[in-house]
Amino acid sequence: MKKLIMVVTAALLVFTAACSKESNTNTNKTESGANAGGEQTKPRVAFVYLGVPGDGGWTYEHDQGRKMMEEELGITATTVENVPEGADAERVFEELAEKNDIIFGTSFGYMDAMVAVAQKHPNVKFLHASGYKTSDNLGTYLGKEYQSAYLVGMAAGKMTKNNHLGYVGAYPIPEVIYTINAFTLGVQSVNPEAKVDVVWSNTWFDPTAERQAATSLLDKGVDVLAAYQDSPASIQAAAERGVWGIGNDSDMSKYAPDYYISNPKWNWGPYYVQTVKAIMDGTWKTESYFGSMKDGITDIAPFGKNVPQDVKDLVEAKKKEILEGTFDVFNGPIADQTGTEKVPQGKAMTVDDILNMNWFVKGIEGTIPQ
Known part of the structure; x- marks a missing residue:
């Protein structure tokens, strides 16, 4: 269950959030489903990282999974890096919830912040890596x-x-x-x-x-x-x-x-693809996903x-x-x-x-x- 406390200054957090990749040019949130022309709309997706993909480890593998999701579903996600666990994380999730449909939080210490923000935004889907608290619009995911x-x-x-x-x-x-x-x-x-x-x-x-x-x-x-x-x-x-x-x-x-x-090695891509697709199709339900080596989420x-x-x-x-x-x-x-x-x-x-x-x-x- 990732991650607990990483101390950074508030100034660094603000800078990081400001410099994070905002991917979609559309400024209005969209609900997944079909538009008036019968075409399926693309949800706005965001990822919150404790560190940076350059860590060569945990965040790197989550970012690889994000890229797989983007390529297979034609969605460009927002990423926010270097978000410390603690009070500042809640502000980041709150800001993202105002303009996204799906938010992935990839660190254990984000749990309480995600629970609080999910309660205030019932129409947004929240997915928390390694946590154990769920609600109607908040699920968790991890692997064996x-x-x-x-x-x-x-x-x-x-x-x-x-x-x-x-x-x-x-x-x-x-x-x-x-x-x-x-x-x-x-x-x-x-x-x-x-x-x-x-x-x-x-x-x-x-x-x-x-x-x-x-x-x-x-x-x-x-x-x-x-x-x-x-x-x-x-x-x-x-x-x-x-x-x-x-x-x-x-x-x-x-x-x-x-x-x-x-x-041990993670492979988050299939989970991200399947989860976002299920939300787009309207078939997603909250769960505590605990995938196995057979599922491909973990390997050596x-x-x-x-x-x-x-x-x-x-x-x-x-x-x-x-x-x-x-x-x-x-x-x-x-x-x-x-x-x-x-x-x-x-x-x-x-x-x-x-x-x-x-x-x-x-x-x-x-x-x-x-």
């Missing part, structure tokens, strides 16, 4: 990235030599927690003796802070390092030490080509050039099971850090259980801040 994390964890478990892996977590929210857990389960599936050491950066995109967090794990001797942030700072720090790295959100191989394994990035073929083959075989629906990442038995059974043999966690996960699996070293 934990499936990708498990697969990458398998590769990591095969690549480690000293069984000490590190993970730089972003914020201690369920989305990050269940991803770290899935990664660890993947590691343990091929290497039961391995441990995963977790530290928190409390950032989504702060290369300096993320490098510092990564360095703290590298100094402890981890020989594989994964990270959940939008920047490649952690895997770059790892590569400088000759340590294997695993990025996040998008293919980050170019940042550490010699020591790159892979990472191509393996790094130095990953052995037997590791690739092992991961691909398990991926095939996930796609066929014969393997569930969170199928029991699963125990927490204390050894207490959380998921019994033959049982699987429900979606609600996963989306509210607040505990680490056995084999993780580190704590979840309260």
Whole structure:
């Protein structure tokens, strides 16, 4: 569930909003449907980004999805970049709601702002990435990235030599927690003796802070390092030490080509196309979308050039099971850090259980801040 707090000045926000791309020249909102000539009108669509597409990660992939939607549906959307989570976000959503029909908010910390603005604009459709609050005109969307994390964890478990892996977590929210857990389960599936050491950066995109967090794990001797942030700072720090790295959100191989394994990767385009089309057709209904790897919303990035073929083959075989629906990442038995059974043999966690996960699996070293 992206994203919490990024502090920028009010002046920067105003500048960013002013410089954001206003795509449609028509200044009046239009309702989706047919016009007097029987032709379907095009809705005005807006995207709100926490960062910039140049982050190479989370925002980049959302922007790629926007471009796919524009190309397939012939719609040019408005984008507003660098919008911090907090009070200023509500003002941005309010301004967009005055002149758009569909608004996508792509960060977890936008949730309350979107809820408030959606209540005041019942004719506008709001879609929130990674949130959990819905209403008649507000839906949420996310994907089962934990499936990708498990697969990458398998590769990591095969690549480690000293069984000490590190993970730089972003914020201690369920989305990050269940991803770290899935990664660890993947590691343990091929290497039961391995441990995963977790530290928190409390950032989504702060290369300096993320490098510092990564360095703290590298100094402890981890020989594989994964990270959940939008920047490649952690895997770059790892590569400088000759340590294997695993990025996040998008293919980050170019940042550490010699020591790159892979990472979970998003593909938002199909969701954006389907959702906008459903709104145009009048078939859209609010939902909490949680797509799977089979749906194509999440995958793993191509393996790094130095990953052995037997590791690739092992991961691909398990991926095939996930796609066929014969393997569930969170199928029991699963125990927490204390050894207490959380998921019994033959049982699987429900979606609600996963989306509210607040505990680490056995084999993780580190704590979840309260």
